Amino acid sequence: MQTGKVVDHIVDWLKLYAVNARCKGFVIGVSGGIDSAVTSTLCARTGLPLLCIEMPIHQGTKQVTRADRHIEWMQINFDNVSRKSVSLTPVFDQLVASLPSVDNEEDRFMSLANTRARLRMTTLYYFAALKNYLVAGTGNKVEDFGIGFYTKYGDGGVDLSPIADLLKTEVYELGDYMGINQDIMEAAPTDGLWGDNRTDEDQIGASYPELEWAMAMDDKGKIADDFVGREREIFEIFKRYNNANRHKMIPIPVCEIPTSLR
Numbered sequence: 001m002q003t004g005k006v007v008d009h010i011v012d013w014l015k016l017y018a019v020n021a022r023c024k025g026f027v028i029g030v031s032g033g034i035d036s037a038v039t040s041t042l043c044a045r046t047g048l049p050l051l052c053i054e055m056p057i058h059q060g061t062k063q064v065t066r067a068d069r070h071i072e073w074m075q076i077n078f079d080n081v082s083r084k085s086v087s088l089t090p091v092f093d094q095l096v097a098s099l100p101s102v103d104n105e106e107d108r109f110m111s112l113a114n115t116r117a118r119l120r121m122t123t124l125y126y127f128a129a130l131k132n133y134l135v136a137g138t139g140n141k142v143e144d145f146g147i148g149f150y151t152k153y154g155d156g157g158v159d160l161s162p163i164a165d166l167l168k169t170e171v172y173e174l175g176d177y178m179g180i181n182q183d184i185m186e187a188a189p190t191d192g193l194w195g196d197n198r199t200d201e202d203q204i205g206a207s208y209p210e211l212e213w214a215m216a217m218d219d220k221g222k223i224a225d226d227f228v229g230r231e232r233e234i235f236e237i238f239k240r241y242n243n244a245n246r247h248k249m250i251p252i253p254v255c256e257i258p259t260s261l262r
Helices: 003-020 034-044 061-077 089-098 105-131 141-147 168-178 182-186 200-204 208-219 229-244
Strands: 025-029 050-054 081-085 133-135
Touching (some): 034 182, 061 081, 105 133, 141 208, 141 229, 168 208, 200 208, 208 229
Parallel strands (some): 025 133
């Protein structure tokens, strides 16, 4: 990959989109992970105003620290970056207390994890509306179009997706090229929705390089029976997520009314 040219291409695309949309800049949630770090840095490189929002909800200390250091790094290197911290923990706790209990607590945990993402999306759009900014998405290609590893109308609710055509390993290439802080480069990817230290790999059962391989094999029309051992296991994991989350990756179904009924 021609990393420098890819960076320039995305930056130019971001700036042109904002100008054509008659928006003044960008707002982004900074989590302390590689995707938000790379995306926010790309936005900063446009020269347009960038508002970085920290939105902890019972967040792990390391995640908060990485996010804080990244924003500090950007403010040192770019004079168009501002920041805001909004603690959503009280809002989340009050919402949880208002909701009825359920029989299956595991289902409740998953639902509440997605609720965290949706609270953050609402917060980002609050500031976007105030400032006439665009909400920049942080999803990569594997998450957005491979396994659907994001929350519908949560972190999937954005105005534009600068890195959604990049594999996770390519996102790291851009991070290395742009000088992203080493603690972010070395941190295990996590969605930060659980309030503990579980990683994406813990949840999925496969690493991003493994999922990229499976995605490439799927594009070639391969099936699980073409593989054995760990390769088969990885491919089956990919297909299970891809099938289950297909509804996230296609347009919202619309019931079209036949002309004869109008």
